[in-house]
Amino acid sequence: MSSxxxxxQNLSKLFGRRLIFKDINFSLEEKxxxxxxxxxxxxxxxxxxxxxxxxxxxxxxxxHKNSIGEIIPEKLHNHIGFVSPYLxxxxxxxxxxxxxxxxxxxxxxFDENKVLYYLNQFLLENRRDDLVKTYSSxxxxxxxxxxxxxxxxxxxxxxxxxxxxDEEGKKVVYKIILGEGKNRIVIVASNEMKxxxxxxxxxxxxxxx
Amino acid sequence: MIAKSxxxxxxxxxxxxxxxxxxxxxxxxxxxxxxVILFSIGNETINxxxxxxxFWVVIxxxxxxxxxxxxxxxxERGTTLTLQxxxxxxxxxxxxxxxxxxxxxxxxxxxxxxxxxxxxKFVVQNFTLFFVTFILGNIGLAVASTIIAAIIAKAGAKxxxxxxxxxxxxxxxxxxxxxxxxxxxxxxxxxxxxxxxAIVVGYDxxxxxxxxxxxxxxxxD
Numbered sequence: 001m002s003s004x005x006x007x008x009q010n011l012s013k014l015f016g017r018r019l020i021f022k023d024i025n026f027s028l029e030e031k032x033x034x035x036x037x038x039x040x041x042x043x044x045x046x047x048x049x050x051x052x053x054x055x056x057x058x059x060x061x062x063x064h065k066n067s068i069g070e071i072i073p074e075k076l077h078n079h080i081g082f083v084s085p086y087l088x089x090x091x092x093x094x095x096x097x098x099x100x101x102x103x104x105x106x107x108x109x110f111d112e113n114k115v116l117y118y119l120n121q122f123l124l125e126n127r128r129d130d131l132v133k134t135y136s137s138x139x140x141x142x143x144x145x146x147x148x149x150x151x152x153x154x155x156x157x158x159x160x161x162x163x164x165x166d167e168e169g170k171k172v173v174y175k176i177i178l179g180e181g182k183n184r185i186v187i188v189a190s191n192e193m194k195x196x197x198x199x200x201x202x203x204x205x206x207x208x209x
Numbered sequence: 210m211i212a213k214s215x216x217x218x219x220x221x222x223x224x225x226x227x228x229x230x231x232x233x234x235x236x237x238x239x240x241x242x243x244x245v246i247l248f249s250i251g252n253e254t255i256n257x258x259x260x261x262x263x264f265w266v267v268i269x270x271x272x273x274x275x276x277x278x279x280x281x282x283x284x285e286r287g288t289t290l291t292l293q294x295x296x297x298x299x300x301x302x303x304x305x306x307x308x309x310x311x312x313x314x315x316x317x318x319x320x321x322x323x324x325x326x327x328x329x330k331f332v333v334q335n336f337t338l339f340f341v342t343f344i345l346g347n348i349g350l351a352v353a354s355t356i357i358a359a360i361i362a363k364a365g366a367k368x369x370x371x372x373x374x375x376x377x378x379x380x381x382x383x384x385x386x387x388x389x390x391x392x393x394x395x396x397x398x399x400x401x402x403x404x405x406x407a408i409v410v411g412y413d414x415x416x417x418x419x420x421x422x423x424x425x426x427x428x429x430d
Contacts, residue, residue, distance in 0.1 A: 052294070088288050090288060092224055101220045105213055
């Protein structure tokens, strides 16, 4: 886990003729909390999606490497934990069922103790058997953190991590970010000053237009 | 990959049992389509050729009403991103294909049973040929429908686009299957139908290979 690295080489993205950002270069090694900031529409979500391998850049390259070598795009999802307001879990299943299904599809063992620990951390243990459609938006956001953490990924990507959360929820998230940042790469994309204060380095997207 | 695809299929199956997203519309479409045909022919007896043609027409439009939902339901619920985060493109395609294959087989089995019960001229003389046509036709229909569903899932006018895009792609399969069904009605031997069977086998192999090769590009952006 400690030898994981992400390198961005001249990353640019255009939607049609509209330039979102250009020539982004950075290198993230081993561990730490890395921030991405910029005004609305500056491309924060686009950049994190490119880092997670969910969309392709218009030009440039993102390289994920671990101790074995470069990770191929088909296998990248196993190394990523992702949280964002636009991520939607299956509402017709309970939280427990969702997490069990995700473990099966990822072909990783479902560690009940670990999942229970995270559900407890995010104050969801009592509601684990309720259908996700009955959850509030804040509870859904907290469940996404369990989804992102349950498979112990090498990289955690949090896009607007505290959206929809109450003060208690935010405290838990900050604790998780600080704790995970000591062991792995954590990327936080946000405009919230409190979120960005956790980061050791912040990339300002308005500088890449 | 098989275990992961099976897990994805099981997720879709459980989801379908709870939401009845595709089953209800498929069942309703089959009943309505066959009823309309029966009302329109009244007391007339339609010949074998028309019966075979109408059999595949009902299959085509029923597939159009239900099979797109494998991907459209994920897109409409906003869960596509979740799927991208838990599975590789080939796992997603395989899982969705298994689901659509089972749906197509169940749906077409019901259509075949209803046709044999309600249509006088739906009498199969060469059952082996009909069975092989049924299997190969269903595989081709499921593969083509799944990849087209993935293409149209992100588009705006999905409902219109799906049959429009499917028609030219499925036409060779449907026409050949209609011919093979007629052969099975008039008792043509398996050997005499080899050319048409080879077309359907070729169609299935090409569609399956092309789908796996293209799905990565369709899925990513």
